[in-house]
Amino acid sequence: MRYLPLTDTDRAEMLDVIGASTIDDLFVDVPEAARLDGPIEGLPLHASEMAVERHMRRLSKKNLAAADAPFFLGAGAYRHHVPASVDHIIQRGEFLTAYTPYQPEIAQGTLQMLFEFQTQVARLYGCAVANASMYDGSTACWEAVAMAGRVTKKKRVVLSGALHPHYAEVVRTMAKFTEDEIAGAAPALQAQPDNDGLITRIDEQTSCVVVQYPDILGRLPDVAKIADAAHEKGALLIVVNTEPVALGAIKSPGELGADIVVGEGQSIGVGLNFGGPYLGLFAVRDQKHVRQMPGRLCGETTDAEGKRGFVLTLSTREQHIRREKATSNICTNSGLCALAFSVHMTLLGEKGLRALAAENHRLTCLAADRLAKVPGVTVLNDTFFNEFTILVDGDARGIVRELAEDGVLAGVALSRLFPDKEDIARGILVAVTETTSEDDIDALCSALKEKLA
Incomplete structure (x- = not known):
């Protein structure tokens, strides 16, 4: 049964308020070639539950797990x-039913978990402060670029040619709305990253340099050298890490001079899951940049009785008061995936x-x-x-x-x-x-x- 509570009159009033003549006006930004002009060919308008189950089972047998x-x-x-223990722990009722911890007196478990998660990410990345996660690595990358623009007041972004192209594409897409100039490049198919070539593209108008470590070809760029070059021009260095397990063997980006470190946390605690949901990690090396960080931060405090407690310390997000000054339009964090990351990391040590x-x-x-x-x-x-x-x-x-x-x-x-x-x-x-x-x-x-x- 379809649930459509709005009447034609309701819809007409809503369209009038926003200044649209028809519902189709809401989709003018979607290229016409990408819009459907009718039902999907070959897909029945309705089918029984059993028929759908049989059809989906046949399709699933084509997969190679x-x-x-x-x-x-x-x-x-x-x-x-x-480990199976990760899934067991994250499905405990006190975690699985928790949502946004606005009321600390009833969300101490969730808040403590996020505080521990932030501590783990900060230590992993070699940074002073980490937030309570983002959507995924690519959106965290863009948020870092936007943050660098707020800090430096500059609009030119230099992307390494060896940055994951999906991350680079997210940056380019979002930059259309901020008028940032994106200076990208293609990767050179060679044994070592072109560190010098990247450095020559940094100038006085550069807000940040974005480099992946290890990069999209698996190589290890000279992060310290690039950091020095970026800082010399007054730019911030953003390091992207898509494989956090690597940081158990190589130096942390913060230790090498990165100002902002972002990445994908999926490798620890989260399965492949057909591409999501995943987990964005975000940290800053210098505490002076904390108020420009997107997302939310959980902090440790003491209650009226002097007992250890946890609170939502910073949450400059768009749905809160003074939303026009928010640092991000990301409205939530990947809480359950962050919990899985933290549990797995705790088990590993x-x-x-x-x-x-x-x-x-x-x-x-x-x-x-x-x-x-x-x-x-x-x-x-x-x-x-x-x-x-x-x-x-x-x-x-x-x-x-x-x-x-x-x-x-x-x-x-x-x-x-x-x-x-x-x-x-x-x-x-x-x-x-x-x-x-x-x-x-x-x-x-x-x-x-x-x-x-």
């Missing part, structure tokens, strides 16, 4: 083992995270060494954590597709990420985690050897 094949996909979403990172790197080195011996395969990277780029003799995208049909998920063809860059067509981004077995690596090598023969 990550756990059912050698799996080497990455590029910002990584398959890690999430510092030693566990370092051990997990070491195992990821060990298996990745093994995969790189074995792939380098396959005729027709060249390993591009000199440095990497758990992700690296290989070049194949042939069309990488076609090869990846054929291997998937044979039950091997070989990686992400770079031409999917950079469709307009022709010289990248031979590249495949390969990710290896602790869930990858040596048999999986051998299966990938054998499959590539056969396809490239």
